[in-house]
Amino acid sequence: MPSEKTVLITGASTGIGRVTAEFFAAKGWNVAATMRSPEKSDLASKSDRIKLFKLDVTDQVSVDRAVQDVIGHFGGIDVLVNNAGYGLLGPFEAQTDEQIRRQFETNVFGVMNVTRAVLPHMRERKQGRIVNVGSAAGRLTLPLYSMYCATKWALEGFSESLWFELRQHNIKVKIIEPGMIKTDFFERSREVATKEGLTAYDEFVSLVMPNLKAWEDAGAEPVVVARSIWRASTSFWPRLRYQPNATLSVWARGWVPGHLSVRLVRRLFNAW
Incomplete structure (x- = not known):
């Protein structure tokens, strides 16, 4: 068991997290799929490589317990x-x-809580990867998503700075910046x-x-x-x-003058 890879x-x-768990299991990895209510999920039935753990990212006690259970x-x-994560809208x-x-x-402190709990273990082993699922909304902005965008922009700064300080311990940091993804996020993972x-x-x-x-x-x-998360987790490319599904929009934000990119977003979403 210890010789196998574990994520x-x-x-x-649900959503990206669930699909990613199934994707890694299909690749032969051990998957610790964490969630607030594992008793309500059928995810473990999808593969004998998936085990569910109770974890609430906003509760440090819950985080520490889950991390130790996974390692054990x-x-x-x-x-x-x-x-x-979820989106506050309005x-x-x-x-x-x-x-x-x-x-x-x-969206921010939850990521920090889990990262802080895992880091001592990764440092001791002198290896590991931390893949933070952000959003294209961490590189550009959307109307009515001011606080969601604020958290994803914060995650960008945290992740990039962490990338520098963890390299000495052979721990790599990656950021995933998805564009629009067809999940139930708009109905389930949002608060209006x-x-x-x-x-x-x-x-x-x-x-x-x-x-x-x-x-x-x-x-x-x-x-x-899920494929991008897999590549970020396994590729040796620095x-x-x-x-995923956001390369053009993120690229445009970096090259199109600010007043034009804002005008484009206004037109796309009828935000006049």
């Missing part, structure tokens, strides 16, 4: 895939302090902020929301992201960022 994936109950069961962790003025803090607790009596943004929301949904419906299948 720990957070947020593996599989003998080690070769790759950590920080995938757990006008910033409608978002409460609690909603904003919860968005950062999951509203505020009683606040109607000033109603027309804007009614114009933008259908376009956001249409773009997601036209997105790539989640296996496209590449930091991977952009």
